[in-house]
Amino acid sequence: xxxxxxxxxxxxxxxxxxxxxxxxxxxxxxxxxxxxxxxxxxxxxxxxxxxxxxxxxxxxxxxxxxxxxxxxxxxxxxxxxxxxxxxxxxxxxxxxxxxxxxxxxxxxxxxxxxxxxxxxxxxxxxxxxxxxxxxxxxxxxxxxxxxxxxxxxxxxxxxxxxxxxxxxxxxxxxxxxxxxxxxxxxxxxxxxxxxxxxxxxxxxxxxxxxxxxxxxxxxxxxxxxxxxxxxxxxxxxxxxxxxxxxxxxxxxxxxxxxxxxxxxxxxxxxxxxxxxxxxxxxxxxxxxxxxxxxxxxxxxxxxxxxxxxxxxxxxxxxxxxxxxxxxxxxxxxxxxxxxxxxxxxxxxxxxxxxxxxxxxxxxxxxxxxxxxxxxxxxxxxxxxxxxxxxxxxxxxxxxxxxxxxxxxxxxxxxxxxxxxxxxxxxxxxxxxxxxxxxxxxxxxxxxxxxxxxxxxxxxxxxxxxxxxxxxxxxxxxxxxxxxxxxxxxx
Amino acid sequence: xxxxxxxxxxxxxxxxxxxxxxxxxxxxxxxxxxxxxxxxxxxxxxxxxxxxxxxxxxxxxxxxxxxxxxxxxxxxxxxxxxxxxxxxxxxxxxxxxxxxxxxxxxxxxxxxxxxxxxxxxxxxxxxxxxxxxxxxxxxxxxxxxxxxxxxxxxxxxxxxxxxxxxxxxxxxxxxxxxxxxxxxxxxxxxxxxxxxxxxxxxxxxxxxxxxxxxxxxxxxxxxxxxxxxx
Numbered sequence: 001x002x003x004x005x006x007x008x009x010x011x012x013x014x015x016x017x018x019x020x021x022x023x024x025x026x027x028x029x030x031x032x033x034x035x036x037x038x039x040x041x042x043x044x045x046x047x048x049x050x051x052x053x054x055x056x057x058x059x060x061x062x063x064x065x066x067x068x069x070x071x072x073x074x075x076x077x078x079x080x081x082x083x084x085x086x087x088x089x090x091x092x093x094x095x096x097x098x099x100x101x102x103x104x105x106x107x108x109x110x111x112x113x114x115x116x117x118x119x120x121x122x123x124x125x126x127x128x129x130x131x132x133x134x135x136x137x138x139x140x141x142x143x144x145x146x147x148x149x150x151x152x153x154x155x156x157x158x159x160x161x162x163x164x165x166x167x168x169x170x171x172x173x174x175x176x177x178x179x180x181x182x183x184x185x186x187x188x189x190x191x192x193x194x195x196x197x198x199x200x201x202x203x204x205x206x207x208x209x210x211x212x213x214x215x216x217x218x219x220x221x222x223x224x225x226x227x228x229x230x231x232x233x234x235x236x237x238x239x240x241x242x243x244x245x246x247x248x249x250x251x252x253x254x255x256x257x258x259x260x261x262x263x264x265x266x267x268x269x270x271x272x273x274x275x276x277x278x279x280x281x282x283x284x285x286x287x288x289x290x291x292x293x294x295x296x297x298x299x300x301x302x303x304x305x306x307x308x309x310x311x312x313x314x315x316x317x318x319x320x321x322x323x324x325x326x327x328x329x330x331x332x333x334x335x336x337x338x339x340x341x342x343x344x345x346x347x348x349x350x351x352x353x354x355x356x357x358x359x360x361x362x363x364x365x366x367x368x369x370x371x372x373x374x375x376x377x378x379x380x381x382x383x384x385x386x387x388x389x390x391x392x393x394x395x396x397x398x399x400x401x402x403x404x405x406x407x408x409x410x411x412x413x414x415x416x417x418x419x420x421x422x423x424x425x426x427x428x429x430x431x432x433x434x435x436x437x438x439x440x441x442x443x444x445x446x447x448x449x450x451x452x453x454x455x456x457x458x459x460x461x462x463x464x465x466x467x468x469x470x471x472x473x474x475x476x477x478x479x480x481x482x483x484x485x486x487x488x489x490x
Numbered sequence: 491x492x493x494x495x496x497x498x499x500x501x502x503x504x505x506x507x508x509x510x511x512x513x514x515x516x517x518x519x520x521x522x523x524x525x526x527x528x529x530x531x532x533x534x535x536x537x538x539x540x541x542x543x544x545x546x547x548x549x550x551x552x553x554x555x556x557x558x559x560x561x562x563x564x565x566x567x568x569x570x571x572x573x574x575x576x577x578x579x580x581x582x583x584x585x586x587x588x589x590x591x592x593x594x595x596x597x598x599x600x601x602x603x604x605x606x607x608x609x610x611x612x613x614x615x616x617x618x619x620x621x622x623x624x625x626x627x628x629x630x631x632x633x634x635x636x637x638x639x640x641x642x643x644x645x646x647x648x649x650x651x652x653x654x655x656x657x658x659x660x661x662x663x664x665x666x667x668x669x670x671x672x673x674x675x676x677x678x679x680x681x682x683x684x685x686x687x688x689x690x691x692x693x694x695x696x697x698x699x700x701x702x703x704x705x706x707x708x709x710x711x712x713x714x715x716x717x718x719x720x
Contacts, residue, residue, distance in 0.1 A: 246623075262590050333573065333577060336570065340566075342640075345560075
């Protein structure tokens, strides 16, 4: 029976409407997955040589032991936000002659098919074989693996239970991240050490390998707990997240923009009330830390803005890039309504510009904490901001008129590539390359600040030309609307 | 003539879905469009609303081609399907939004909605739900009420009676019959009883073409029944 279920799942995955055609998109996607996988494997194998460098005062195994609990704490918080409840897929089976226990075991097995249950394998396993096995021998290694997999399973089912009870929301995830960060800070200032605790636990497993089964027992406990909960509450409306009372809201600050503000408010509600755009927004905030990868001390000291440009554009423009890549398609479910109502297309386009400008401004202000690294970065951000608001918005909206793919925004964003087409990938090229190309000649002439000024002037000029761009995009929209509407109806 | 359709054609591949040579609708008429599934009713309505580009021909609203300018949107209200609803809003938000497009204040809108208390049967307003969480019937009610709220000169509804409970069907008929002003109504329906009851003129379509176009009288229902049972 279980295999039949999984077979159906397999079919539903491959036969889903959004899958068809679009091979190019899937290939690119495949590359991305491979890329992430490669990173995970790289981290896994890189851990042995890198850990002593990052934590020079202790041996690699201590450091390894130390990070395991940190990883799973982070894993737990991320799961809270991103892991999906495998509930809806059972509806067609509930009324058939299939015993409840079979449906439950299907739900439980299906829950294991999550990327979160893949990463630990790639990240921790290599180190276990490379370092733990030679030091402690085969049995201990096995118990290490069992412990790690048990914690993973524990996290998996605990999160599902919490989500089923609907005792979670974005704030908890955020709070969790803050708590982890706080512990990391305390660790850094040597007040409390989770790493020591984590090390202590895994040392214990190294000396008394049987202790590893404690994790297994706990994991099994939570699994049974979850299964029992399911058995008692196998009603779809109870299993999917609970309905809270919805209230009408009014965004007063947008009112001053008149009809354009109305439309922008409409879209703001769209973002906040759907899972997919909402996760996109949260992702955008995570990208605020992207700068730490790009802003190397060396680059900052050398004024190598060209290298850092990509990071700056991406970070400050993340809302435009992420939200803009599916532009118009977010509204595909009610696109006919938008067209047939008394909405001026120009206002419609203006509302998009307004929303982009507001969000980009907020993100740029938030990103100004990089000023502590070096005030120069603020100049870089200003240039990137002007570019994003001035020209990035235009690129995104122009490409939006070429996007005819319906998007089902009720589904979550993680690993959901529905509505993704070649446009989305193409978007990145003109968007990111333009400012870099403007900067490059100045970089070569070793006039980095002139380069920043050039990018800023370009952005500012485009911003001043906004009236023209609004008209231009509106014209294109008017031309393409039938085709867009047709695509969205499918 | 408030609505004129001239030589309107829509072709998908080698299939002609809509092919209407000439259709004139005078102001104040209540016109019912009947026909089996696939007769092209919805496609035709979509072309009336400039949602689909006709392969050929034109739709004139007060003499102006609907494709050329948006003037018609000022006096035309429509509800074809849930695709017309912004389903992540509460009904109140949706009504307010639609109202604001026609320069109605929040007070105007809530004032207007009080006359629909009966129609909504206490399930729509202050329900604490988004439109997407409503049943199809209640979604229909929201769409129809929002269309009527615009106080349109032309009202276009696609199968307004579908998914509605009997009480509401009767109330809707009453609403459509009594709606004040010189409103031109264009509805499609599979329910021959209702459509003959409400409409003063019936247009029968098959395979995209107008087969019959006549004024309703006491024999109309029988005629239609015999046509569809044949």
